[in-house]
Amino acid sequence: MISAPGESGRKTGVASAWDITRGTTSLYSGTTMPHRPIRPRLCSKASCSHPAKATLTYVYGDAQAVIGPLSAIAEPHTYDLCEVHATSLTAPVGWSIVRHQAYPEAI
Ligand SMILES: [Zn+2]
Numbered sequence: 001m002i003s004a005p006g007e008s009g010r011k012t013g014v015a016s017a018w019d020i021t022r023g024t025t026s027l028y029s030g031t032t033m034p035h036r037p038i039r040p041r042l043c044s045k046a047s048c049s050h051p052a053k054a055t056l057t058y059v060y061g062d063a064q065a066v067i068g069p070l071s072a073i074a075e076p077h078t079y080d081l082c083e084v085h086a087t088s089l090t091a092p093v094g095w096s097i098v099r100h101q102a103y104p105e106a107i
Pocket of ligand 1: 043044045048049050081082083084085
Protein backbone atom coordinates (compact mmCIF):
# COMPACT_ATOMS: atom_id res chain seq x y z
CA MET A 1 0.00 0.00 0.00
CA ILE A 2 1.22 3.45 -0.89
CA SER A 3 -0.57 6.34 0.73
CA ALA A 4 -1.12 9.35 -1.48
CA PRO A 5 0.72 12.46 -0.37
CA GLY A 6 -2.46 14.53 -0.50
CA GLU A 7 -4.43 12.28 1.84
CA SER A 8 -3.89 14.43 4.91
CA GLY A 9 -5.03 17.50 3.00
CA ARG A 10 -8.65 16.39 2.73
CA LYS A 11 -11.06 18.83 4.30
CA THR A 12 -12.77 16.55 6.75
CA GLY A 13 -12.56 18.80 9.78
CA VAL A 14 -15.15 21.11 11.21
CA ALA A 15 -16.56 23.95 9.15
CA SER A 16 -14.42 27.02 9.18
CA ALA A 17 -15.67 30.56 9.40
CA TRP A 18 -14.78 30.89 5.73
CA ASP A 19 -17.07 28.00 4.80
CA ILE A 20 -19.96 29.35 6.82
CA THR A 21 -19.66 32.81 5.33
CA ARG A 22 -19.43 31.38 1.84
CA GLY A 23 -22.41 29.11 2.39
CA THR A 24 -24.76 31.94 3.14
CA THR A 25 -24.54 33.40 -0.35
CA SER A 26 -27.40 31.26 -1.52
CA LEU A 27 -28.24 30.52 -5.13
CA TYR A 28 -31.75 29.61 -4.08
CA SER A 29 -32.77 32.70 -2.10
CA GLY A 30 -33.58 30.46 0.83
CA THR A 31 -36.89 29.36 -0.61
CA THR A 32 -36.59 25.87 -2.05
CA MET A 33 -33.39 24.37 -0.67
CA PRO A 34 -33.46 24.91 3.09
CA HIS A 35 -31.08 22.13 4.06
CA ARG A 36 -28.13 22.53 1.74
CA PRO A 37 -24.87 21.80 3.53
CA ILE A 38 -22.78 24.81 4.39
CA ARG A 39 -19.55 22.85 4.31
CA PRO A 40 -18.40 21.47 0.96
CA ARG A 41 -18.08 17.70 0.99
CA LEU A 42 -15.58 15.71 -0.98
CA CYS A 43 -15.78 12.43 -2.86
CA SER A 44 -15.40 9.51 -0.46
CA LYS A 45 -13.29 7.47 -2.87
CA ALA A 46 -9.71 7.07 -1.74
CA SER A 47 -7.29 9.37 -3.54
CA CYS A 48 -10.13 11.46 -4.99
CA SER A 49 -10.47 15.05 -3.81
CA HIS A 50 -13.20 16.28 -6.12
CA PRO A 51 -16.30 17.88 -4.62
CA ALA A 52 -19.14 15.45 -3.94
CA LYS A 53 -22.03 15.69 -6.40
CA ALA A 54 -24.03 12.59 -5.52
CA THR A 55 -24.72 10.28 -2.62
CA LEU A 56 -24.47 6.51 -2.84
CA THR A 57 -26.60 4.43 -0.50
CA TYR A 58 -26.37 0.65 -0.25
CA VAL A 59 -29.77 -0.97 0.29
CA TYR A 60 -28.67 -4.33 1.57
CA GLY A 61 -32.15 -5.86 1.71
CA ASP A 62 -32.72 -5.28 -2.00
CA ALA A 63 -29.08 -5.66 -3.07
CA GLN A 64 -29.24 -2.26 -4.69
CA ALA A 65 -26.76 0.58 -4.83
CA VAL A 66 -28.77 3.79 -5.13
CA ILE A 67 -27.14 6.91 -6.53
CA GLY A 68 -29.02 10.15 -6.07
CA PRO A 69 -28.43 13.84 -5.58
CA LEU A 70 -26.06 14.81 -2.81
CA SER A 71 -27.86 14.27 0.47
CA ALA A 72 -28.40 17.23 2.76
CA ILE A 73 -26.64 15.50 5.62
CA ALA A 74 -23.76 13.03 5.42
CA GLU A 75 -24.76 9.83 7.19
CA PRO A 76 -22.55 6.91 8.23
CA HIS A 77 -24.06 4.38 5.80
CA THR A 78 -23.91 6.62 2.75
CA TYR A 79 -21.01 7.61 0.53
CA ASP A 80 -20.53 10.93 -1.19
CA LEU A 81 -19.25 10.66 -4.74
CA CYS A 82 -17.97 13.15 -7.28
CA GLU A 83 -19.62 13.23 -10.69
CA VAL A 84 -16.92 11.03 -12.23
CA HIS A 85 -17.20 8.30 -9.62
CA ALA A 86 -21.01 8.55 -9.51
CA THR A 87 -21.26 7.89 -13.24
CA SER A 88 -18.56 5.23 -13.38
CA LEU A 89 -19.66 3.20 -10.36
CA THR A 90 -20.13 -0.50 -10.92
CA ALA A 91 -22.26 -2.67 -8.67
CA PRO A 92 -20.87 -5.61 -6.71
CA VAL A 93 -21.68 -9.05 -8.12
CA GLY A 94 -25.35 -9.81 -7.54
CA TRP A 95 -26.22 -6.18 -6.96
CA SER A 96 -27.95 -3.68 -9.21
CA ILE A 97 -27.48 0.06 -9.46
CA VAL A 98 -30.41 2.44 -9.27
CA ARG A 99 -29.64 5.92 -10.55
CA HIS A 100 -31.71 8.97 -9.77
CA GLN A 101 -32.73 10.91 -12.86
CA ALA A 102 -30.38 13.70 -11.86
CA TYR A 103 -27.79 11.68 -13.79
CA PRO A 104 -29.76 10.44 -16.82
CA GLU A 105 -26.64 10.36 -18.97
CA ALA A 106 -25.29 7.58 -16.79
CA ILE A 107 -28.24 5.23 -17.18
ZN1 LIG B 1 -14.41 10.91 -6.93
